[in-house]
Amino acid sequence: MSAATPFALLSNATGLPWTAVPEWPVEDFVRTTAGELSRGARLCAWFGVPEGRALRLVAVLAFDADNALGVARSEPFVDGYPALTPAHTQAHLFEREVWEQHGVVPAGHPWLKPVRRPNEAGNAPANGEFFRVEGSEIHEVAVGPVHAGIIEPGHFRFQCAGEEVLHLEIALGYQHRGIEEALAVGPHRATMAQMETVAGDTTIAHATAHATVMEALAGTEAPLRAQWLRVIALELERLANHTGDIGALAGDVAFLPTQSACGKIRGDYLNLTALLCGNRFGRGLVRPGGCRHDLEASRAHQLAERLAAALADTEQAVAWFWDAASVRARFENVGVVFPQQAAEIGLVGPAARACGLVRDVRYDHPAGWHRFAQAPVAVWPGGDVFARARIRSLEIQRSGALLREQLALPPDGPTREELPPPAPETLAVALVEGWRGEVCHVALTDAAGRFRRYKIVDPSFHNWTGLALALRGTAISDFPICNKSFNLSYCGFDL
């Protein structure tokens, strides 16, 4: 399929000269992109690059079956262009974002409203009008931005008929910290720290994506031992978060043994990351050109022993959970996303794999150490809360097995090398399979090799729509378990 594409092809974690990116008039660009999406490509990123007073659009596609990425751009244009969304729903938030950031109107977009822009008073997001279901039996429920637990802010607007949710609209933007804006003419001194906090529970994935982009721009890659260390840290991050999610799901159906055990074991995994780099979330480990810390033999041995204990504890706690008919019954057929919907809205990560889609960057677009070490992709049909929980417990097993295998086979060599300066006028793409799914970083440099545009796509940007769809026809009282089963990032979306 990708062989016949007019898009410029590249592998994950590589770059190409900006002039080598094919360009077409914007109408042709939208039509060609739509054609590729119709043939099964996936939209990884869609963003604007200002050119004087005009704008170019850039599309980054994934041809998963061909292990290839494709990139193309439009010629500069002003005012507007025919929207991609009516044909391909997965573009809907990207087009809203481009409209918000650059003012160009995607003509025909069915729901054009702000993504994260503040209101006129500047003290809350400009949420715009919410979709309303009319009728004497209909009632509306508004939740947030501040939620009941220790959790990030976002606003949920439910249209309900009795208990049943007819429609959920999710309005975010409360967490916007201006990360992409700050990257202009970067990288700056604070850039690495900001990449580590795009979504703080996904520090390793975002830091690895950024470091990989910098290495691709420099035309090199990190030393093998650093790539290996990044995979160790990435899988520890996945273990910690998946275990925490299983515990939280158990808590939401009042299954306390698994909740309390997983709460503690999650901390055990975080402490293993801290053993590696001092910080429980992996701050300060990944740097462009390598890693700042090594895992020397004695430390690796300690890590392997503590990991084995934590994995055994997890297995037991998760087994209680799956053995209980009350838990299974509570999760089955709740919050269903159908495979076709999942493909249409471009779901990624465990949420997509729980709909039976085989979609995992580690497998489809292996880069770094994943070229040499792979975990089998965990897939489960069903698309319900049960499937999303099931994927997590399968991935815990597979990440555990991968770590055990890799800790026994460390590559030799340095952990960090001096990085050559980034190439000018170059576009580089890095995808990393974070624990929520595909983390995508795209950098475009100017004539001096500084960032002309830097685009970050957190997996949550694709997946919030999945949560909204999962709620349709579901009782509103099931919102907590549906929400936990996705456990998406607010700040990763808001940037």
Place this chain on the structure above:
Amino acid sequence: MFVLDTLRHRLRRGCETMAFPDGPPPALPDRHGGALRVDAQKCDAGCSACVSVCPTGAIARPASEPVALDLGRCIFCSACVEICPTRAITHTGDHRMAVRRREDLLLGGKEGETVRLAAALDEQLRRLFGRSLKLRQVSAGGCNACEADTNVLGTIGWDLGRFGIQFVASPRHADGLLITGPVTRGMELALRKTYDAVAEPRIVIAVGACAIAGGPFVGHPQHHQGASAVVPVDLFIPGCPPHPLTILDGLLRLLGQLDPSRGR
């Protein structure tokens, strides 16, 4: 049979809650480093190597003055410790760093080499909150790391409930707020409303570099550079994120549940 299985598990594991504060605190990871110490008189004349590597601009050295480090702005990346040629900035390994006043986080200069740890609430507030403190958590641009390591205090290993501290689901049930994040413009109104909804007397705790001074995002116009710009703050807990032990220490210090005469 999960019932028998869980019972057996519980008996085998015993109590998993740490002995701290009655016993010793759990050790920080060896690469963590803990709070920083600044011995400004060790600085070489004219050296400002640390100033130029600090990602958040937490270190200043005005001409002919000693170096000054703001631990509230610090994200504990250790770049300054690694580059300092005279070991003027060092790790202490100490998990304790919560303070009551913003200026108590300024190290070096005339201020002092280390943080001036928080004093307990006054007698009246301690009588009210000392044995029961209900907090409402507001994430206002937090990245979910400070949130996660606050959340972990509720797990069986830390068991925050044994100190009478609990996170509640409404500001009407709360004695105070625990704020994370730099306070984005998007959260300003929500934070003000939440604060107003807490009955007086109320306390505010800022957790993490973002909530104290903007953290890695310091200087961005999309936020308020910390909670103090929007509400008065009673306790500052530095870190990116603070280790759970640092947060617990701050909460207990505020409530007067740690005895300084026993070296805590």
